[in-house]
Amino acid sequence: EPTSTPAGEAHDLVSRYREVRAWTERLAAPLSPEDQTVQSMPDVSPTKWHRAHVTWFFETFVLAENEPGFSAFQEQYWFLFNSYYEAIGPRYSRPMRGVISRPGAHDVGRYRSNVDDRMSDLLDRVDEGTLAKIAATVELGFHHEQQHQELLLMDIKHVLSLNPLRPVYAGSPAAATPATPLSWLDFDGGLVEIGHEGSADRGGSFCFDNELPRHQQWLASYRLADRLVTNGEWMEFIADGGYRRAELWLSDGWGRVNDEGWCAPFYWSQIDGVWFEHTLHGTWPVDPTLPVCHVSHYEADAYATWAGKRLPTEAEWEHAAALQGPQEATSPPRGSDVSTETWHPRAAGPADGTLRQLFGDCWEWTSSAYLPYPGFRPAPGAIGEYNGKFMSGQMVLRGGCALTPPGHARASYRNFFPAGARWPVTGVRLADDGGR
Amino acid sequence: EPTSTPAGEAHDLVSRYREVRAWTERLAAPLSPEDQTVQSMPDVSPTKWHRAHVTWFFETFVLAENEPGFSAFQEQYWFLFNSYYEAIGPRYSRPMRGVISRPGAHDVGRYRSNVDDRMSDLLDRVDEGTLAKIAATVELGFHHEQQHQELLLMDIKHVLSLNPLRPVYAGSPAAATPATPLSWLDFDGGLVEIGHEGSADRGGSFCFDNELPRHQQWLASYRLADRLVTNGEWMEFIADGGYRRAELWLSDGWGRVNDEGWCAPFYWSQIDGVWFEHTLHGTWPVDPTLPVCHVSHYEADAYATWAGKRLPTEAEWEHAAALQGPQEATSPPRGSDVSTETWHPRAAGPADGTLRQLFGDCWEWTSSAYLPYPGFRPAPGAIGEYNGKFMSGQMVLRGGCALTPPGHARASYRNFFPAGARWPVTGVRLADDGGR
Amino acid sequence: EPTSTPAGEAHDLVSRYREVRAWTERLAAPLSPEDQTVQSMPDVSPTKWHRAHVTWFFETFVLAENEPGFSAFQEQYWFLFNSYYEAIGPRYSRPMRGVISRPGAHDVGRYRSNVDDRMSDLLDRVDEGTLAKIAATVELGFHHEQQHQELLLMDIKHVLSLNPLRPVYAGSPAAATPATPLSWLDFDGGLVEIGHEGSADRGGSFCFDNELPRHQQWLASYRLADRLVTNGEWMEFIADGGYRRAELWLSDGWGRVNDEGWCAPFYWSQIDGVWFEHTLHGTWPVDPTLPVCHVSHYEADAYATWAGKRLPTEAEWEHAAALQGPQEATSPPRGSDVSTETWHPRAAGPADGTLRQLFGDCWEWTSSAYLPYPGFRPAPGAIGEYNGKFMSGQMVLRGGCALTPPGHARASYRNFFPAGARWPVTGVRLADDGGR
Amino acid sequence: EPTSTPAGEAHDLVSRYREVRAWTERLAAPLSPEDQTVQSMPDVSPTKWHRAHVTWFFETFVLAENEPGFSAFQEQYWFLFNSYYEAIGPRYSRPMRGVISRPGAHDVGRYRSNVDDRMSDLLDRVDEGTLAKIAATVELGFHHEQQHQELLLMDIKHVLSLNPLRPVYAGSPAAATPATPLSWLDFDGGLVEIGHEGSADRGGSFCFDNELPRHQQWLASYRLADRLVTNGEWMEFIADGGYRRAELWLSDGWGRVNDEGWCAPFYWSQIDGVWFEHTLHGTWPVDPTLPVCHVSHYEADAYATWAGKRLPTEAEWEHAAALQGPQEATSPPRGSDVSTETWHPRAAGPADGTLRQLFGDCWEWTSSAYLPYPGFRPAPGAIGEYNGKFMSGQMVLRGGCALTPPGHARASYRNFFPAGARWPVTGVRLADDGGR
Ligand SMILES: [Fe+3]
Numbered sequence A, B, C, D: 001e002p003t004s005t006p007a008g009e010a011h012d013l014v015s016r017y018r019e020v021r022a023w024t025e026r027l028a029a030p031l032s033p034e035d036q037t038v039q040s041m042p043d044v045s046p047t048k049w050h051r052a053h054v055t056w057f058f059e060t061f062v063l064a065e066n067e068p069g070f071s072a073f074q075e076q077y078w079f080l081f082n083s084y085y086e087a088i089g090p091r092y093s094r095p096m097r098g099v100i101s102r103p104g105a106h107d108v109g110r111y112r113s114n115v116d117d118r119m120s121d122l123l124d125r126v127d128e129g130t131l132a133k134i135a136a137t138v139e140l141g142f143h144h145e146q147q148h149q150e151l152l153l154m155d156i157k158h159v160l161s162l163n164p165l166r167p168v169y170a171g172s173p174a175a176a177t178p179a180t181p182l183s184w185l186d187f188d189g190g191l192v193e194i195g196h197e198g199s200a201d202r203g204g205s206f207c208f209d210n211e212l213p214r215h216q217q218w219l220a221s222y223r224l225a226d227r228l229v230t231n232g233e234w235m236e237f238i239a240d241g242g243y244r245r246a247e248l249w250l251s252d253g254w255g256r257v258n259d260e261g262w263c264a265p266f267y268w269s270q271i272d273g274v275w276f277e278h279t280l281h282g283t284w285p286v287d288p289t290l291p292v293c294h295v296s297h298y299e300a301d302a303y304a305t306w307a308g309k310r311l312p313t314e315a316e317w318e319h320a321a322a323l324q325g326p327q328e329a330t331s332p333p334r335g336s337d338v339s340t341e342t343w344h345p346r347a348a349g350p351a352d353g354t355l356r357q358l359f360g361d362c363w364e365w366t367s368s369a370y371l372p373y374p375g376f377r378p379a380p381g382a383i384g385e386y387n388g389k390f391m392s393g394q395m396v397l398r399g400g401c402a403l404t405p406p407g408h409a410r411a412s413y414r415n416f417f418p419a420g421a422r423w424p425v426t427g428v429r430l431a432d433d434g435g436r
């Protein structure tokens, strides 16, 4: 088995390193230097910034402490491409990332190649002690880069949405499929366990620190919808005054509805009475069988209230997903060809008694605030800033979406966004109390 | 027993009505018409607005539907003094409450008297059926007015704090007492129940809808500090760079520290190297034995991190408080003389193996987001907006404070504020995992 | 002649002092303590602030340097009631004047009485040298207080306008009069002189420093409308799409129209298809024969463009007004009874070959930016901040308005406001090139 | 003479067209696609936007009405590249120009070529009547494009200034020269004429509508400094507390000093106690002999106050410049090689009894507000929006700067910016009253 020796393990790391890194470049390939430069709002980062930042992560957290005779590729890059690590020092203002024209997209490519070479060198020659020391950080770097792969696509989707030329990223829509009815699946409650089984460095598979520790929770019995809410169902919500009835909304949500004029999901626009949706494949009429996406937590909550249901808690979601089978998601079978991929949630297949659309369509809003699990301890040092300091003012989402890289989703994964966020690929699975 | 007959019950309601209403007017008495007019920030409401709004509550939710031949005291008041009830119709913009000079403080007094007379009339003549129908709403009106009694004081404290003349509201500081050490109390975990036992209309004592339903939670064993963090301890936090060390802070909190220049609790200011604190009794040197107050959730969390501890969850807090004894707090023995009262948290008495300072000093930040309990259902109609629609983006506080009216605190009470709020009377009780 | 001796001159000053000071108190008399406390927007000051600030002016600029054994009435008042004099030291933030509940309206009255007594004492006992030294500053204090008398009324008008109870200040509307046609008066150009003849301390009548020096200007021949634009004419402008046609507007003005939704003069509102206007006498249907008022420079300019005319320059206005007769305005014959006065522009009388409505109805927007006259020098010291530092970014208005105190208007008077200001009492007199 | 026949005149237009258009492309050549995409603040436009907008100008105002069978290159470009012409229809929000990644820099090049071809075709085949009709607009297009050539450089200078990599545009600094003393030149006043002699379509040379009509003004005698204020002199101003002394500043300027922390010219920064300046050639130590640049009107005015002088009026400046010789500036002898040019103001040469540095170094702030000349009439139609609607809230600058294209400056030219603008290349020439 290749990973049983240090050399084999290092070899394995190198080959996974190459795979992850190459996928980022493939995702960026359809984007012009101009596309890669734009920051369309403070939450969005330019493509070339993502490409450089994930590189900076390896340079900072792996090379700087382990490369013999380390010297930075470009000293100012540490200032430019640090995202939020206070312990690493000052950094360029986030909302100003879009004014940085240099390094350009090509220069960032050179930075990536340089770090790739140095990472290969390091891993090729690494001794057992060092390997043990850095393997977890390299692994974290993979998952970090995968997170940014997803963000890169969400961000460029927003950038392109503001352009009246209605530009296309790449790929093509999935073929139409018939609508399928929604069924409810019942789950017993009781004392359950949630949280990841154990992190990679303790012999388990990888997880982020926020998925730990595994711990007990008491759940009352509950029910979950077996598929996501569809565009067609959302149109009924709109037609029934969903965006005009204060009684359906949380107070903060109602404030946003009015201040920002929300009247449909984020990327919908009405042209001559027909709803169109901006996608990475261009602007298309809204397909009623596809899952609704790009709705905020506030909208998801209002919809659930309108439907006489509620959103699931994260414990309910994880417990049900874990029951269903392997925690590692297999559902997003992304191919290797960016230009033919479907970068959009797909319709649910036929009902089969399981939870459909769990991992590869839309991140699913839960009713749980993003807070530390009982007993949570962030990692020491700068890496400890990865997740812990954001445990305030955000809501948990579970599952994964059409932009999530293969192998990145799992039942215990805790994604999080502010309740008003609409540019991520977010959708709605309804829940209900059991025994009703 | 007086309340066993409808007439007796109504009589009881009237006498409690008079008591609650009179206390509001006593609290406002030390304030000039000018004091009562000012809104010093959007979160703050003018005193005379509070006095009118609680009156509007009775007029709208009790009189309008039950008074024979009802006609509003002044039609525009429904627009001016509706706080946030969408179902009641449009309302005057909250941040503009301070531009409404008329009705003046005296006119508001006339409005209050008029509604008081009409409420007495109604309750004097009420038949059994109507009484059954309105008793819960009248009771809610008492507790609503008590909430505003507390807010009235928090708000005028902020108004006066911005005045360089350093004005005094009323009352006088408590006598100095010696500092007492902090002890830790241990609590077993397990499957516990939290939430109120049952609401008034089901024969129990009063509670708000957000305290329901009583439900099960699994708790690991934990420990709680037996008293609040003191000013003296907070000074050590400051001296150790507490407000300058990013690693102690939640990301949003660190943003506020920097954007707003936080370097001490809200009402502290340094004069010639000595810390002073604005209180309702004037501006005094900070007393190290008193509990620290007017700190945000972010500051409470950073302090706990610095101390190597954490904040309690609301379930931990309630379970421990309920164990301790009667849910109804007896600790804030407010007298009837506003002018001699101490309107400020007091020092902890000697340690006695119980949780000290539970109800009458500072609202205590928990680590729990303010979310609906499992199975929560808001009341139907406008009253349903009372609590439910705010279950987003806020943190739970437990206990009560020095401004809380007598009889208003209880173990199951869920207060809530945004994590950055500093003008309420908020403090910190530390928690820790058990078995360490 | 009483003023020919120092004692007589001092006596004269005292009696004018009393007259001016008393008028301020009469103006404030109809306003409750609550009315006097409110600041409805940053440009507006509370009534009691005006009353205190003009008092502070005498205490600071006259008493502080000349009263034997001077000590301030209340040291903090110098911080609270300094408007904008950098040389006097720091001051309370202007947009926060409305949060200062204390000193209250009555306390301000005590401050006023105290300073009045001390001013009387000083002037009663003053020697010739000191009198010569302070007379000009005392005189400036009169005119300063008169400016604030006008502002006090403009400001409270705004405060009351935001109150849905539609409150009334005092007084009553003028009787209706028939509309009169507009005629044009021709003026030769040539080399003319504008600016005040000379300031009081040089033996002339009083003027502000910004009216000096008198200097030459070359004017082409021009024409002026003999009366102000009326509400009726403004309604035609509205009906013809005046607020919807970009081509009529300066770019900045068009921005305001769209950002702030301008569609009529500031205090107009449409109720069931009828235009009403908020006045100090309450809310009345718009009278088409009255001059339009509360329009910004942008609106005045757009109207003139629509009418195929233009606004006058300040030199054209002054030259014409000076030709017409005494520079000292006699037209606003304000009575001594605030409660029966008409606090609103009146209709033009019958045409008589002169410029009607020059001084007592609306301040008239000119096309001139507020800039120093050639050779302008501000006074030395803090008093030099009175006018000079505001000579940037504002437009000149000429004449006077219905709120201007008697004796305060003159042909050389340069009033100024930003081009977007709408809360002052501003109107429009059209101009045109001559010889067309 | 080639231009005496229509064919010759058209030929002449074509060759000038090519020259102007080619210069824009040369200026953009050193800039990467990423550089050309960024908008660093709302006032700044991306390079590729400038390149497209000036092309849109020809397509809209010349081709659309005169090209047989006209059809737009790309319909959406009319929306994207309209700057502010309301009459042309809606347009993309100005502050959002930086989010438009497509069309890219290369696509804009294709747009330019297409319009160039069509313009050539049109002018090649034009008949005499059409030529007479369009010549003035084509000529206006040249000058419009030249204005944008200057803006393109000012804008990219700002973009690059925010990049911590301290990027360079192109070219190199001028060789150092010795400082030369400042002398004063005296000018008689009297009745003078200013404004352009007459526009191109009346047989004169070209001018913008805002330079008309030529008209009379009365000037008192005055004096002008014979060179611009230098960096060295500005350092004395700083050292003497220039940015800390309220009494030197206009009130609005003092507000900006404090709100934005002004303490030196816009592009200056202090590194280890030495002042450096960001230029298009990179970041260099401030050279005390060069003229100070990138100062606002407020700073210019404060400096003049500090120096005991004042700024010139635009009439004083123009009268003096016109006296000096040919109105057409010859001083900015820009070469044809962008990469070796000096894109920065140069030191004054030796005093020679004339006004030095009039046209090719810094735009010079005057004390005149930007207002219409007496008798000004904007052109009919959309072109009338070119200048007239901006005659509000801005100050006039005269001369030209180091980025002004050759042949674009003249004595009657009225440039204008808001008083707080610092990113244009602006400097200071002092003035004084005569006969002192
Ligand atoms: Fe990252």
Ligand SMILES: [Fe+3]
Pocket: B053, B083, B144, B148
């Ligand atoms: Fe309330």
Ligand SMILES: [Fe+3]
Pocket: C053, C083, C144, C148
């Ligand atoms: Fe004043």
Ligand SMILES: [Fe+3]
Pocket: D053, D083, D144, D148
């Ligand atoms: Fe342009």
